[in-house]
Every structure is written in structure tokens, then in C-alpha cells.
Amino acid sequence: MSAIQPPAARAWWKQPLDKVEGTWITIALVWSLIMFFMMPFWHIYGKQNLSSEAYKTTPQAFMAKTQAMVDQYTIRTETDAKLPVVKPPPGSDVYLLGRLWQWWPLLELEKGQTYRLHIGSMDWNHGFSLQPVNINTQIVPGYEMVLTITPDTSGEQTIICNEFCGIGHHNMLGKIYVTEGGS
Amino acid sequence: MSNEQFRTCPESGLQFHKPAENLMKAHAVVAVVILLLGGIAALLVTLTRWPAVHLLPADRFYQLLTGHGVNMLIFWMISFEIAILYFCSSTLLRCRLATPKLAWVGFGLMFIGIVVNNYAVAGGNASVMMTSYVPMPADPNFYLGLILFVVGALIGCFIFLATLVVAKDEKTYEGSIPLVTFGALTACIIAVFTIASGAIVLVPTWLWSLGYINNIDAAMYRVVWWALGHSSQQINVAAHVAVWYAIAAIVFGARPLSEKVSRMAFFLYIAFLQLASAHHLLVDPGLSAEWKIFNTSYAMYLAVLASMVHGLTVPGSIEVAQRAKGLTNGLFQWLRKAPWGNPVFSGMFISLIGFGFLGGISGVVMGTEQINIIIHNTIYVPGHFHATVVIGSTLAFMSLTYFLIPTLFRKQVAFPGVAKLQPYFFGLGMSVFALAMMGAGTLGVERRHWDMAFTNAPLAFDYPASAYTMMGIMGVGGMIAIIGGAMYILVTVVSVFFGKPVESESTYGTATTQLKRAEPIVVPEGGHEAAGKWGLAAPGTFVLAMFFLVTFVLYYAVNWKYLASVWPMS
Numbered sequence: 144m145s146a147i148q149p150p151a152a153r154a155w156w157k158q159p160l161d162k163v164e165g166t167w168i169t170i171a172l173v174w175s176l177i178m179f180f181m182m183p184f185w186h187i188y189g190k191q192n193l194s195s196e197a198y199k200t201t202p203q204a205f206m207a208k209t210q211a212m213v214d215q216y217t218i219r220t221e222t223d224a225k226l227p228v229v230k231p232p233p234g235s236d237v238y239l240l241g242r243l244w245q246w247w248p249l250l251e252l253e254k255g256q257t258y259r260l261h262i263g264s265m266d267w268n269h270g271f272s273l274q275p276v277n278i279n280t281q282i283v284p285g286y287e288m289v290l291t292i293t294p295d296t297s298g299e300q301t302i303i304c305n306e307f308c309g310i311g312h313h314n315m316l317g318k319i320y321v322t323e324g325g326s
Numbered sequence: 327m328s329n330e331q332f333r334t335c336p337e338s339g340l341q342f343h344k345p346a347e348n349l350m351k352a353h354a355v356v357a358v359v360i361l362l363l364g365g366i367a368a369l370l371v372t373l374t375r376w377p378a379v380h381l382l383p384a385d386r387f388y389q390l391l392t393g394h395g396v397n398m399l400i401f402w403m404i405s406f407e408i409a410i411l412y413f414c415s416s417t418l419l420r421c422r423l424a425t426p427k428l429a430w431v432g433f434g435l436m437f438i439g440i441v442v443n444n445y446a447v448a449g450g451n452a453s454v455m456m457t458s459y460v461p462m463p464a465d466p467n468f469y470l471g472l473i474l475f476v477v478g479a480l481i482g483c484f485i486f487l488a489t490l491v492v493a494k495d496e497k498t499y500e501g502s503i504p505l506v507t508f509g510a511l512t513a514c515i516i517a518v519f520t521i522a523s524g525a526i527v528l529v530p531t532w533l534w535s536l537g538y539i540n541n542i543d544a545a546m547y548r549v550v551w552w553a554l555g556h557s558s559q560q561i562n563v564a565a566h567v568a569v570w571y572a573i574a575a576i577v578f579g580a581r582p583l584s585e586k587v588s589r590m591a592f593f594l595y596i597a598f599l600q601l602a603s604a605h606h607l608l609v610d611p612g613l614s615a616e617w618k619i620f621n622t623s624y625a626m627y628l629a630v631l632a633s634m635v636h637g638l639t640v641p642g643s644i645e646v647a648q649r650a651k652g653l654t655n656g657l658f659q660w661l662r663k664a665p666w667g668n669p670v671f672s673g674m675f676i677s678l679i680g681f682g683f684l685g686g687i688s689g690v691v692m693g694t695e696q697i698n699i700i701i702h703n704t705i706y707v708p709g710h711f712h713a714t715v716v717i718g719s720t721l722a723f724m725s726l727t728y729f730l731i732p733t734l735f736r737k738q739v740a741f742p743g744v745a746k747l748q749p750y751f752f753g754l755g756m757s758v759f760a761l762a763m764m765g766a767g768t769l770g771v772e773r774r775h776w777d778m779a780f781t782n783a784p785l786a787f788d789y790p791a792s793a794y795t796m797m798g799i800m801g802v803g804g805m806i807a808i809i810g811g812a813m814y815i816l817v818t819v820v821s822v823f824f825g826k827p828v829e830s831e832s833t834y835g836t837a838t839t840q841l842k843r844a845e846p847i848v849v850p851e852g853g854h855e856a857a858g859k860w861g862l863a864a865p866g867t868f869v870l871a872m873f874f875l876v877t878f879v880l881y882y883a884v885n886w887k888y889l890a891s892v893w894p895m896s
Contacts, residue, residue: 145581145844146571146643147418149501152846155585162855163642163862164587164635167871171634174875175627178882182619182695185886190894191696197612222784245784268459268544270703274770274787276892279702280609284461284544288611292895301787305703305772307455309462310385313776314783 193280196289205263205287209238213248221249221318228320236261239302239317241269241282243309246302246317253324254297263287270305273319279305294321330834331422335733337830338576342734344834345426346416350409350734352433353482354727357405358818360397360440361720365811367394372759372808375705376801377778377794384776388453391774393444395456399715400558401440401475406723407513407565408436408482413734414510414568415489420841421498424488428481435478443471455774457555460531460542469532476524476554483514483521499841505582505589506575509568512592517561519600523553548610552603559711560599562719563633564592566677569722570640573674576729577665580643581844583863588639594632598624605689608698618695630690637682638871641675642864649857649864657859657866673725673749680717680753684760687878689714697885700892703774706767713760716807721753724814731818736832737825745817752810758803766796768888 145151152158160168186192217227227248231237233256240247242265252258262271264284272279276296280288294300302317331344367390373381382390416423423429446452446467454464490511493499503511527550533539571588574580582588604621607613624630641661648660665671688710692701701707731739739745771778771793778797780787859865 145579146505146575147507148504148575148841148844149499150505150585151581151844152585153501153843155502158584158586160587161583161863163858163864163868164583164639166862167638167868168587168631168635170875171631174879175631178630178690178694179619179623179626181886182615182623185696186615189696189890190896191699191889191892192615192896193609193696193699194896195612195614224784226784267462268548270772272703272770272772275790277700277704277770278892278895279699279704281548281607281611281702283548283611286545286611290895292893294893296893301785303770303772303787305775306459307388307774310388310453312388312774313384314780316780316783316785316787318785 194288194290198287198289199285200263200287201285202265205238205240205261206265208261209240209247212236212238217248218251228318231258233258235259238263240265241271241304241315242266244304244311244315246304246315249318249320251320251322252294254294254321255324257291257293260290260292261287262290267308268306269308269315272303272305274301274303276300281306294319297321297323329836332836332838333832333834334839335832337828338733340417340733341420341838343416343422345429346412346423347734349423349426349429349433350412350417353405353409353412354730354734355822356437356440357402357409358815360402360405361811362815363444364394364397364402365808365815367391367397368804368811369808372801372804374776375797376804377797379801380777385450385453387776388455388774389447389450392453392455393447396443396447396472399456400472401443403562403715403719404475404479404517404558405436407517407561408432408479410565410569410723410726411482411486411510411514412489414507415486415493418504418507418841419489419493419499420838421489421493421496424485424492429485432478432481432485435474435481437478439471439473439475439478441471442467442474446471457551458531459551460534460544460547463535466532466535469528469535473525473528473532476521476528479517480521483517486510486514497840498838500843505585506568506572508589509564509571509592512595513561513564513568515596516557516564516599520554520557520561523550523557527551527554545610545612548607549603552606553600556603556606557600559715560595560602562715563599564595566681566719566722567592567633567636567640569726570636570674570678571643573670573722573725573729574640574644574647577668577671578644578647580647581847583639583642583646587635591632591635591639594628598629598632601625602629602693605693605698608693608695609702615695622693622695627690630686633682633686634871637678637686637874638867640678641870642867645864645867646857654857657869660866667746669728669745669749670725673721673728673753676749676753677718677721677725680713680721680757682874683877684757685710685714685718687881688764690878691882691885694882694885697889700885700889701767703772704767705763705771705773708773709760709763709767712756712763717753717756717760721749721756724752725749727814727818731821731825732828735822735825736828737821738828739817740820740825741817744813748810748813748817750810751813752807755803755806755808755810759800759807760803762796762800762803766793766800769793769796771797
């Protein structure tokens with residue numbers, strides 16, 4: 144019962160490695176290094192990298208910027224609550240805020256165009272989960288995250304809150320409509 | 327006070343110190359009671375997330391999910407681990423436990439903390455999930471309970487360390503501490519780091535909830551909280567790996583392939599494992615890519631390397647021990663002829679396989695900086711950690727319990743037929759549960775979410791039918807695992823409180839014996855390699871390890887391919 148007893152040899156650290164261990168450690172180390180270098184590799188050659196661009200902000204400041212965008216670019220409203228659908232020009236700064244319990248406003252973007260999407264929270268932590276394309280980020284109050292995104296599929300995407308934010312959490316949805324563009 | 331405080335267990339040869347014994351029993355009993363509470367919550371939560379059942383109303387669901395998380399991930403685990411720490415110091419080293427009275431203070435604080443926290447959650451004003459991200463407020467007692475608990479646990483850690491000092495000083499053992507105690511020391515060092523982080527984040531949060539502090543930065547809270555939240559699961563990893571080695575030694579008389587390799591692997595845990603709190607922050611605003619890559623990969627996957635080493639050396643040591651007994655046919659006779667009817671072994675082996683294949687691979691994949699974008703906060707995440715914490719740690723602790731019932735509690739295991747099947751129900755049910763959650767998460771189903779149909783939401787969204795199927799399979803797997811959990815509770819409670827005493831005598835005396843070095847290795851004729859194949863002492867294990875690696879590489883590649891299909895972003 145050796146693993147629960149002191150090692151048999153006084154100088155146990157001098158016991159040579161068994162071949163099975165040495166071989167496996169080498170293989171496992173190589174695999175570990177491959178996985179490690181895969182991440183910087185993807186930063187250089189991959190297309191899906193989360194930006195680290197973020198700013199400290201306040202709910203008031205972020206609301207003001209979002210409201211300005213809504214005032215300028217709203218194209219229609221939806222549902223009984225008259226949620227604005229905003230179509231900002233390609234390449235522009237787009238604002239999306241999460242609050243208890245909605246994503247506001249709804250957005251309409253063009254396929255193949257690039258946008259700077261600013262996301263912020265008015266209150267608690269929220270989770271930005273875009274489905275079905277499946278992009279997920281954490282939205283932390285006090286911070287404004289900037290994602291530079293290029294929708295490459297058209298159709299309707301739903302923003303689901305995937306960070307628990309209280310009793311209305313499961314009703315917190317938003318929309319990003321992606322149109323074919325060129326119009 | 328009587329000095330007759332030591333007894334030797336005639337079956338195992340272990341020597342117990344009475345105050346340590348009482349403390350271990352108390353911690354283990356509290357742990358199992360918490361497991362029962364958390365298990366009832368698990369049943370109700372699973373029945374709510376199973377779309378066809380959708381049992382609880384939303385408020386009750388979030389409340390019970392909070393209670394389930396805190397009780398299982400913090401209270402059950404750490405309570406049981408303090409018992410393991412006392413076992414690995416006082417019992418394994420044949421030493422008196424340092425300052426038992428202070429240890430009871432620690433126990434008392436932990437117990438009061440559990441009660442206070444659960445009281446707060448039961449009151450309904452603390453349904454904030456285990457993570458309690460500020461600025462979402464909870465009843466101040468929610469934080470106070472956690473603070474009391476971690477302070478009590480910290481006392482337990484220091485008593486473990488003090489007992490190591492006493493053992494060394496009083497020369498209760500020869501040479502170096504056993505590997506299993508070394509593993510427990512690893513868990514203890516990680517626990518001290520974890521608990522300190524917990525205090526750093528929870529004390530200000532408690533003061534904030536009382537109104538003494540105005541503001542806590544929400545991003546900073548997450549960084550420090552995860553040094554508690556994730557690292558506490560790393561205590562579990564170190565502890566359950568130590569339990570694997572202990573069970574391999576107890577059941578098979580297995581000795582580590584080499585002490586040096588296994589101890590270096592534990593050392594890599596100490597040095598790198600805690601960096602993994604970054605796993606939860608990979609899609610947080612403002613953290614740099616360099617910070618994420620270094621931390622999420624434990625520097626350069628050095629802690630993953632360590633787990634891959636343990637994953638080889640534990641079954642490898644069993645294989646060598648079995649081959650030395652003549653079970654040398656083919657690659658896997660040693661495994662086929664293992665005591666699959668003994669829950670101490672079967673539980674440990676299912677724990678090892680489940681932790682590696684399900685928990686380990688999924689953890690590394692979702693902890694890859696960019697791949698996290700397609701997984702963060704989906705139900706994939708609880709799928710992963712039910713494979714690590716439940717199949718890995720909980721099942722390992724359950725199998726150790728079947729050893730402790732006769733040796734520590736001096737009771738026969740009640741319902742041996744139930745005990746024999748328990749690890750299979752629990753381990754296999756949990757595997758189905760975890761895999762189905764990972765499948766649903768890959769389809770975008772969210773964690774911590776009451777209604778995947780969004781019935782009352784002002785906007786609509788439909789998950790594909792396959793996501794509902796996955797959640798249904800999760801429900802079925804969950805029920806099987808719940809039955810397995812209930813079997814464990816039944817066997818342990820009946821054995822400990824109503825069970826027949828073991829037949830052999832083990833009376834207390836003053837005499838203590840020194841723990842001797844292990845016997846020198848008896849090498850079979852022609853060396854261990856001769857008992858194996860291809861010049862390898864453990865060829866069967868090597869084949870299993872290569873199978874693991876191929877699975878790992880394929881699954882890793884598939885996820886990169888999936889990531890490449892989502893919208894370009896930078």
C-alpha cells in the first residue's frame with residue numbers, strides 16, 4: 144500500500160522514469176503546446192476573435208449615446224410596446240443596451256457589412272447570446288464593450304440574455320435582423 | 327483526560343486518533359446531510375429544466391438553483407474535504423491531530439455558516455445564484471454565511487498543516503510523506519489561496535449589502551470572485567486525485583509508477599491550477615488577449631499536462647499491480663478482472679474515466695480563448711462541471727465513503743447489493759446528463775434559464791427540436807443520477823446510524839506505531855516490462871491514454887471548425 148505510505152526508497156526522486164510515463168509525458172506536453180499556440184495562431188489567421196476594446200461608462204452616458212442613435216436611425220417599431228427597430232449605416236457605431244428585462248433597441252444590419260457594436264448594461268450583469276449563430280459575451284455594468292462584427296448570414300437573429308438577472312431573466316430577448324444589403 | 331486515544335483498525339492497519347476521528351465523522355455527516363439537501367434541489371431543478379415537465383414556478387426555480395449551487399459546489403465539497411485533510415494527516419501519518427479544540431471551532435463556524443446561508447436563500451431574498459454578481463443584491467446573511475464557512479474551512483486547513491508539522495516533529499513516519507498526503511497538501515495549499523480570495527471578495531460585498539460601502543466594481547468582482555469560485559473546484563480536483571491514488575493503494579496495493587512523476591504533477595497543480603479562474607472571464611469586457619491566453623491555459627496547459635499524467639499513472643499503477651499478480655493476458659485482463667462489484671473500486675474508476683473523457687476534454691475545449699465565444703453561459707458549462715465535480719469529485723468521495731464506513735465508523739456497509747450498483751447508477755446517469763447538457767449547449771440553450779420556450783416574452787424565439795430532445799435526455803439522465811444519489815444516502819445513513827458494528831475489535835490504547843516506508847518493490851522476474859508488452863510496464867493503460875488523446879484532438883478540432891462558421895468579429 145505504497146501511495147499511502149512513505150516512498151520505499153529514501154532518495155525516491157532518483158528512481159528512473161518508466162518508459163510508459165516518459166512517453167506519455169512527452170506526447171501530452173507536445174499536445175499542450177499545440178493547444179497553447181493555437182490561440183495566438185487564431186488571433187493572426189482566424190476570423191473570430193473577441194475584441195478587448197472596452198471603456199468605462201455610466202448608464203446615463205451609455206443611454207444618451209444609444210438614444211441619439213435611435214432618434215436618428217429608427218425605421219419602424221415592433222410589438223405593442225413600439226420597440227424601435229434601428230438601421231444604422233454600415234461601418235457606423237451601433238449601440239445596444241441591456242436592462243431589466245430587454246435588449247434595446249432592435250437592430251437591422253446588412254449582410255457583409257462591418258459594424259462597431261457597442262454593448263452596455265444599465266443595471267446588472269447580462270449575457271449577450273446571439274442565436275442561432277451562437278455568439279456569447281458577458282455584459283458587465285459600468286463597462287462598454289465594442290465588438291467589430293460582420294454578419295455573414297442573413298435572416299433573423301435573437302439576442303437572449305444568458306446571465307441570470309433576476310425574475311424576468313428568461314423573458315429578456317432582443318433582435319438583430321440581417322438583410323441582404325445592396326439596397 | 328484519558329490518554330488512550332489511539333486505535334488501530336485491524337482490517338486496514340490504519341491508526342486513528344480519537345479526536346481526529348470524531349471530527350472526521352462530524353464533517354462527513356454534515357457533508358452528507360448537505361448532499362441530501364442539494365440533491366433534493368437537484369431533483370426539482372432538473373424536473374423544471376426538463377421541458378416536458380417544467381415543474382417549478384420561476385421564482386422557486388431560481389431560488390432552488392441558487393441553493394443547489396452553493397450547497398453542492400461549496401458546502402458539500404469543502405465539508406467532505408476537511409474530513410479528507412484530517413484523514414490524510416492524522417490517520418495516514420499516525421499522528422495526533424493538532425489542536426482538536428480549535429478544529430471544533432472551525433467545524434462550528436462552517437456549520438453556522440451553512441445554516442445562515444441556507445436560511446438567507448430559504449427566505450427568498452437571496453436568489454442570486456452561487457456567483458452573486460454585484461450589483462445584484464442579496465440578503466446580507468447570504469454573504470455572511472459564506473464568510474463564516476470559509477473562515478471555518480481556513481481553520482481546518484491550518485490544522486492540517488499544523489498536524490504535518492507535529493508528525494514531522496514527533497517522527498511519526500519515516501522518510502517523506504506519502505503521495506496521498508502530498509496530494510492532500512496540494513489541495514490544502516489551493517484551498518488557502520481560494521479561501522483568501524473568497525474573503526477578499528465576500529467581506530466587502532457583505533459590507534456593501536449592509537450599506538457601508540457604496541460601490542463595488544462589477545468587473546473586478548468577477549475577477550476576484552472566480553478566484554474563489556473556480557479555485558474551489560481545483561481543491562476538489564487535487565483532493566479527488568489524491569483519493570484515486572489512495573483507493574488504488576487500498577484496493578490493489580498499487581504503488582505509484584514513480585513518486586517523482588506523480589509528485590511533480592501535483593506540484594504543477596499548486597503552481598498553475600488557480601489561473602483557471604480566467605475560464606469564466608474569456609468574454610468579459612476589457613481583458614487583454616494576452617492575459618486571457620496565459621491564464622486560461624494555466625501558463626501553457628501545464629495543469630492539463632498534470633491531469634493527463636495522473637490520468638495515466640493512477641490506472642497504470644493499478645495495471646502494474648494486477649500484472650504482478652499474474653493477470654498478464656492481453657492488454658486488458660488486469661482491467662476485466664478488477665473488482666467491479668466493489669463500489670470502492672468501481673466508483674473510483676468511473677470517476678477517473680468520466681473526469682478525463684467528459685469533464686477534462688470539455689473543460690479544455692471551452693476554456694480555449696476563442697472557442698469560449700460559442701459556449702460561454704450556455705448549458706454546456708454546467709454540463710462540463712457536472713462531469714468534473716460530480717462524476718469526478720463527488721463519485722470519488724462516494725467510493726471513499728464505502729471504505730470509511732467500516733474503517734472510520736466501524737459499521738458494516740448496509741444493503742451491500744445497493745452499494746454495489748450505486749456507482750453505476752450515479753456515474754452513468756450523470757454521464758448521460760452531462761453529455762446531453764453539452765449537446766444542448768452546443769445548440770445554444772442557456773444555463774440558469776427557467777423557460778427555453780420564452781412563453782411570456784414580448785419577442786419570440788424557437789430552439790430547434792433537437793435542443794428539446796437533448797434537454798429531455800438530460801432529464802432522464804438526471805433522474806438516473808438522482809436515484810444513484812439516493813442510493814448513496816440510503817446506504818451511508820443506514821450504515822452509520824443504524825448499521826451493525828463490524829465484527830473485529832479495535833480498542834483504544836496509548837500505544838502508537840511509526841509509519842514505515844513502503845516495502846521495497848518486488849519486481850517480477852524480467853522486470854515490470856516483462857509482465858507488460860512492448861517494453862511498457864502498463865501497455866493497456868497506454869492504449870487507453872492514446873484513445874483518450876485521439877478523442878481529445880478530434881473534439882478540439884471539431885470545435886474550432888464550429889467556431890469558424892460563426893460571424894467574423896474582432
